[in-house]
Amino acid sequence: MIDERLLEILVCPACRTKVRLEGERLVCQNPACGLRYPVRDDIPVMLIHEAEKPEKAERRDQGPGTRDPGKET
Ligand SMILES: [Zn+2]
Numbered sequence: 001m002i003d004e005r006l007l008e009i010l011v012c013p014a015c016r017t018k019v020r021l022e023g024e025r026l027v028c029q030n031p032a033c034g035l036r037y038p039v040r041d042d043i044p045v046m047l048i049h050e051a052e053k054p055e056k057a058e059r060r061d062q063g064p065g066t067r068d069p070g071k072e073t
Pocket residue numbers: 012013014015016017028029030033034035
């Protein structure tokens with residue numbers, strides 16, 4: 001088990017958001033980030049390059065149909 005006091009102070013190094021323990025991983029609470037950090041020997045590995053990206057890694061900001069309403073005149 002990971003010490004809850006440790007969890008309290010852990011934040012995602014990518015976005016500085018708190019993480020939550022989900023099963024064997026620590027998941028960033030920021031929905032825009034959502035990185036999942038492994039836990040090895042009860043020690044959280046808070047490294048961006050060790051983290052898994054969320055399954056739904058779609059990025060809305062590069063889809064087609066980017067409009068800018070209110071830009072007439
Ligand atoms: Zn994050």
